[in-house]
Amino acid sequence: MVSGKLALLYxxxxxxxxxxxxxxxxxxxxxxxxxxxxxxxxxxxxxRHGDHKTGxxxxxxxxxxxxxxxxxxxxxxxxxxxxxxxxxxxxxxILSYQQRLHAILFAVFTYTLFVLSYFVDYSLLPERRYDEExxxxxxxxxxxxxxxxxxxxxxxxxxxxxxSALKLVENTDLLMKTNAELDRFVYSTxxxxxxxxxxxxxxxxxxxxxxxPEEVVKYLGMMRDRVMSLDRFIRDITDYSRxxxxxxxxxKVYLRCLIxxxxxxxxxxxxxxxxxxxxxxxxQLFIHVxxxxxxxxxGNLISNAMRYQDSNKxxxxxxxxxxxxxxxxxxxxADNGQGIPKEYHTKVFDMFFRANEKxxxxxxxxxxxxxxxxxxxxxxxxxxxPTAGSTFTIRLPL
Numbered sequence: 001m002v003s004g005k006l007a008l009l010y011x012x013x014x015x016x017x018x019x020x021x022x023x024x025x026x027x028x029x030x031x032x033x034x035x036x037x038x039x040x041x042x043x044x045x046x047x048r049h050g051d052h053k054t055g056x057x058x059x060x061x062x063x064x065x066x067x068x069x070x071x072x073x074x075x076x077x078x079x080x081x082x083x084x085x086x087x088x089x090x091x092x093x094i095l096s097y098q099q100r101l102h103a104i105l106f107a108v109f110t111y112t113l114f115v116l117s118y119f120v121d122y123s124l125l126p127e128r129r130y131d132e133e134x135x136x137x138x139x140x141x142x143x144x145x146x147x148x149x150x151x152x153x154x155x156x157x158x159x160x161x162x163x164s165a166l167k168l169v170e171n172t173d174l175l176m177k178t179n180a181e182l183d184r185f186v187y188s189t190x191x192x193x194x195x196x197x198x199x200x201x202x203x204x205x206x207x208x209x210x211x212x213p214e215e216v217v218k219y220l221g222m223m224r225d226r227v228m229s230l231d232r233f234i235r236d237i238t239d240y241s242r243x244x245x246x247x248x249x250x251x252k253v254y255l256r257c258l259i260x261x262x263x264x265x266x267x268x269x270x271x272x273x274x275x276x277x278x279x280x281x282x283x284q285l286f287i288h289v290x291x292x293x294x295x296x297x298x299g300n301l302i303s304n305a306m307r308y309q310d311s312n313k314x315x316x317x318x319x320x321x322x323x324x325x326x327x328x329x330x331x332x333x334a335d336n337g338q339g340i341p342k343e344y345h346t347k348v349f350d351m352f353f354r355a356n357e358k359x360x361x362x363x364x365x366x367x368x369x370x371x372x373x374x375x376x377x378x379x380x381x382x383x384x385x386p387t388a389g390s391t392f393t394i395r396l397p398l
Contacts, residue, residue: 002090002093002094002152002153002156003043003047003052003055003056003059003090003094004043004044004047004055005152006059006090006094006149006152006153007040007041007043007044007059008040008044009145009148009149009152010036010040010059010063010145010149011037011040011041012145013083013141013142013145014033014034014036014037014040014066015037016141016145017029017033017070017138017141018030018033018034020134020137020138021033026128028073028125028126028128029069029070029073029125029128032066032069032070032125033066033070035066036062036063036066039058039062040059040062040063042058043055043058043059043062046058053099056094056095057102059090059094060087060090060091060106063083063087064084064087064106064109064110064113065113067080067083067084067087067113067117068113068116068117069123069124069125070125071084071114071117071118072116072117072120072122072123072124072125073123073124073125073126073127073128074127074128074129074130074138075128075129075130075135076118077135077139078130078135078138078139078142079138079139079142079143079146080138080142081114081117081118082142082143082146083142083145083146083149084110084111084113084114085146085150086146086149086150086153087106087110088106088107088110088111089150089153089154090149090153091103091106091107091110092107092153092157093152093153093154093156093157094153094156181351196226196227196229196230196233197226197230199222199226200223200226200227203219203222203223203226204223206219207219207220207223233364236364236365236368237364239296239300239364239368239372246292248290248293248375248376249290249292250288250289250290251288251289251290251291252286252287252288253286253287253288253289253291253294254283254284254285254286255281255285255286255287255322255331256279256281256282256283256285257283258291258294258295258298259279259281259298259302259320260279261295262295262298262299262302263277263279263302265299266299266302266303266306269306271306271307271309272306274309274316275306275309275316275317275318276315276316276317276318277317277318278317278318278319278320279320280319280320280321280322281320281321281322285322287329287396287398289376289396290375290376293372293373293375293376294372294376296368296369296372297369297372297373297394298320298331298333300365300366300368300369301333301369301392302318302320302333303365304365304366305318305333305335305337305390306318308335308337308338308390309335309337309338310336310337310338310339310387310389313336315336316335316336316337317335317336318333318334318335319332319333319334319335320332320333320334321334324398327397327398328395328396328397328398329395329396329397329398330393330394330395330396331393331394331396332391332392332393332394333391333392333394334389334390334391334392335389335390335391336388336389337389337390338386338387339384339385339386339387339388339389339390340382340384340385340386340390341385341386342384342385345382345384348366348382349366349367349369349370349380350367351363351364351367352364352367353366353367369392373394373396376396377396377397378394378395378396378397379394379395380392380393380394380395381393381395
């Protein structure tokens with residue numbers, strides 16, 4: 001944007017020179033000024049098409065060469081030489097840090113042309129002599145263009161410095177948040193990994209001493225529950241790691257098929273025996289999304305709805321449906337299970353949060369859901385009341 005604005009300013013200066021030359025009949029500079037205007041217009045076209053690097057080089061080269069031709073043919077009192085300084089500042093402003101060597105070379109090139117135009121008595125164009133009134137006109141014209149050009153360049157440097165400072169603060173905050181989560185993660189993970197293992201070891205000791213087959217079967221079932229709990233926790237850790245590590249990879253995903261696959265992997269659990277599962281997503285409906293992350297999100301929400309069903313109800317159900325509003329795609333996972341008290345609605349997405357001591361999960365599931373949806377540039381909202389069930393609404397930009 002700054003490079004394009006500088007090009008427009010320089011075009012106005014060229015038009016100001018032409019506006020003076022045409023009525024006086026002094027046309028020696030008009031071809032040079034016309035060619036300069038065309039090249040500056042080409043610079044703007046490069047920027048419009050996203051080729052900013054070529055646009056920058058075209059701008060700096062064109063202005064330096066045109067400035068040398070004009071400044072070497074007229075009096076220094078016209079103030080045209082001031083643009084050599086502006087062009088040097090612009091080179092360091094619009095070229096990136098990786099191009100700093102090119103900016104230095106442009107600065108050397110600009111200084112060389114300044115020395116040639118001021119100290120060497122040679123000009124490719126016929127020498128132009130102005131009266132005092134004309135010199136004042138060109139001095140005002142040149143200064144009026146050079147000042148905003150310099151301001152644009154310096155303001156860009158200030159803006160880039162401010163942006164870097166804000167990013168540093170943001171990264172510092174993110175680092176502190178990550179460190180705090182890592183400390184909590186290590187502590188809670190070590191506890192949650194050891195707890196089922198300690199329980200299994202205790203049950204093994206009891207089973208070894210038992211002589212009753214019924215008791216052995218009972219203890220084996222308890223061991224199985226502990227191992228399954230440990231397996232779920234390890235899978236949650238794996239999902240958490242993948243979400244943080246892998247880039248978002250969008251692909252065409254048919255939602256009904258994805259949701260059916262998730263239910264197929266869950267429906268043989270004892271917790272799913274009495275649940276009526278309804279997938280109201282049309283067969284041909286698809287969106288472009290990261291399939292792996294969406295599968296983790298829906299898998300967690302559906303398995304939670306299954307795990308926390310209300311045993312006092314005769315018709316437990318899980319419903320998945322969708323709607324589209326304001327270019328936002330919404331997925332709803334609803335159930336009539338135990339529900340969640342309102343005071344926990346903002347906490348259930350925190351790492352390792354459990355609403356009660358009887359919770360069967362690791363406390364990572366909904367945290368992973370929130371983090372995965374954030375990676376997809378979406379959001380999630382919870383509506384729930386105790387005994388009335390829960391509805392999780394996922395919003396994804398189309």
